[in-house]
Amino acid sequence: MPPTQKGDLLPGTLEVLILVTLRREPLHGYAIAQRIREKSGDLLQAEEGSLYPALQRLLIAGWVSAEWGVSSRKRRVRIYTLTAAGRKELSRETRRVGRIIDGIARVMRPSET
């Protein structure tokens, strides 16, 4: 996965967050931003707009697909759905992130010897 250019996040984190968000149900762009903000608290400091280049990357990689639909407020929006490939990638990423966090946690743990 190509790295994201900006933000305080680890590279690729935004994409993983989008994939996670879409795991349950297809959503449009604004809804994805809302969910990520709700779930991660203030972790996603970046501007909402940065969501869109990340979505394009996921589209190119074939991990999500997009279709025009209608929002709950009857607005014409693009709705993103996780594809089978995206699901596979998500589980790979989950394991990878898990390992990184484990590693970081181990390093960060104060020395006990």
Place this chain on the structure above:
Amino acid sequence: MKRILRYFRLGRFESDLASEMQAHLEEKITDLIAEGSEPEEARKRALRDFGNRTQVAEACRRQWAFTRFDEILRDFRCGVRALRRSPAFTTVALFSLAVGVGTNTVVFCAVSQILLRPLPYPSPDRLFAVWGRSLSRGDTPTHVSAADFYDWRTQSRAFESLAAYAAWPMNLTGVEEPRRLETQLVSAGFFSTLGVQAAMGRTFLSDEDREQSPFVVVISHKLWRALGASPQIVGRQVTLNGSPATVIGVMPAGFAFPSPQVDAWVPLTLDSQNRSNREGRWLAVIGRIKSNRTRRDAAAEMDLISRRLAAAYPATDAGRGVLLVPLQEGVVGKTRPILLTLQAGALVLLLIMCANLANLLLAKGVSRAREMGLRAALGADRARLIRQLMVESSVLALFGGGAGVLLAIPGIALLRSFGDGLIPRAAEIHLSVPVAVFTAATALVTALTFGLAPAMQLSFFNLREQLAAGTRGTPYHVERKRGMLITIEVGLASVLLVAAGLLGESLAHLLSTDPGLRTDHLLTLRLTLPHSGYPTNATQIALFERILERVRSLPGIVAVGEISETPLKGNNPTFEFALEGVPQSPSHAPAQAGLRVISTGCLHAAGIPVVKGREFTSNDRAGSPPVAIVNQTMARRYWPAEDPLGRRVRFREDQRWMAVVGVAADIKHMGLKADEGPVLYIPYSQKTQEWLAWTTLMVRTAGDPMEFLPAIRTVVHGIDKNQPLAEVGTLEGLLTRSTAIPRFITATAGTMSGVALLIAVVGIYGLLAYTVAQRTPEFGIRLALGASSRDIGWLVLRQALMRVLAGAAAGLIGAWLLAQSLQSLLFGVNPHDPASFAAVAALLVLISLAAAAIPTRHAMRADPAAALRAE
């Protein structure tokens, strides 16, 4: 592909993105208002949280635009820029690519379209030329007698059909200017054997070659156009040799058998006497083998028939056999070795071009490797770097190959106009796309293979090492590779040089050959009398003499003569004759000599010296004792120890003895390459052959021969207004034409080898200049340590010499092995001529020393102090 489609959908994507972002903002504003914000406040906050929309859109677009297609476009532009940055490299590379691809395209088009493409007839592989041959003379094809042909046709089972043809020029009159037609007498099955139909009307019916059949003619597309291209031509009457003939058909435009010159075909109608003649061998025969029979079947059957005929007619057919030649080969004939030689030369040139290109790319690769290393260190993707190099090489190959194909277009036009009349099927040569693509692809493969070298080195070399080496330090193996390529270039160039040298020597030999007669200021034109107007020897002789006298009295005419066969043209009808006092033994092949019927003053007019005795005079009349003149070869062969003057000879079928009154010098009647063999001259005034109703008028003029043509035409038409003047030209022109092909081959080989040599020299210079630049500090140190500048010079020179000598040695050995295949193109030169080989070796050493001179001087002037400072 999908990516490319996506790329083109970019326009739609942009409007989609805009409305998507708009929806995002509106949703957010709605939420914020629902949470209690003022609408204006909500809008501002939504915009602020979203960030710079233009930047977002740009970032999104970049995600899409960074697909491969776009990158290839960018690489392409990059490649073009890179090539423009190093003009010397680009010029040399493009030049060698263009020349290599261009020559190969031209030559391979010619080879494939002349040699390889089947004749344009159905099942051409079943078509054969069926020649006679004398078993004692091996595989020299001879014509076939009419009686033998008809016997073959009746007895053969392996052939579907056999047909005979013979050139028989006829005069077309009743049109503005009477013209001589290149007419072929053909047996009725001629067109059906070839399997061709008329474009208009029909061809001959199976009984249209009977003696009583009405006189019909099939005309060529060319003649049809010349006659006004009337769509109603079929059924029209024309006058051929004074007799009315009905045009029954017009052949399609491409049909040109047996030669592109042919104007018309008329049935071969023979009376019973001619039909049963076995002595006059004058027919060419073609046959179509049955689909269930092989060439071997046909050959075995023809052998059997020949033996049967030999037993039945031992006087004429003993010792005679048959020779089957695929018609394709027959049509292409002598062009084959010429084209194959050119093709071999072009291929060698292409190899040199490839080696040169490889050399250039390797040299460039050394500097590129460092750049690549740096970029890789800075985080560039390896695949991406490789792709860039590939694209750059492809750009080079594309432009070079494209230029080569463009170069091939005028090249083919040149070959076609040159080959008109000299090379069979020359008109069929055209630029073939597969051939062009194939040769251009060779360039591409070379460019890719060697252009990738710097990227490949990335995997072999430690990056840090690469960078740490700084601006010097060439990987040793690259230099060795370049050295090897130079050796290969020199080797290939020396093969071409030897070939060019041999061909040049042969041409010089040819051009210095004395034709045996004076070719300057000699106008020749051919007169063929129609049998209807001039049925007897007396009428023919009278006309020839009248023309001779009238032309002789024209102002500015130095001398005039008439001869039955134009010198240098190659026509040499031979006859069997008997010598007085020499008994004919059946075991001996009968004596043969070429026959020339000449007028009084002919030898003088042509400048053929009479070495003994006298020329014919006006006293040698029809009623006076028959006389003959022989050439020196004939005199030597048949009267080696005696004086030929006064000896008598006669034609085998004629009881009349002719006394030899003179001996003429041999001339190169067959063209400069061949001797004419024994020749018997007899005077027109005493000729007994009624069929021999033609002559070549030879007029020696005071000024430009062609200026006298109108006056001569007026004279001839004043005597017979229906008499066409054919084959008008000068003997000098004929001589030039006879050497056209050797001159063309030599010029081509010379150019090819010159280019090859130039490239080799540039290669040597480039390599040495580069190594010297690299090793200057080393040389400086050596000098500082007490080496003399001569030692340094020798160091550099030795490098060049070793490579050149290795290449030259390999090349000369190769040339020695290949030289034999040039044999058929050489005249008077031994293909292993030591002088040519030695000259090439000397030339190569001299040229390479010259190429090495400048870099060597640079090396010798290396400044020790500067070198040490630089370290």
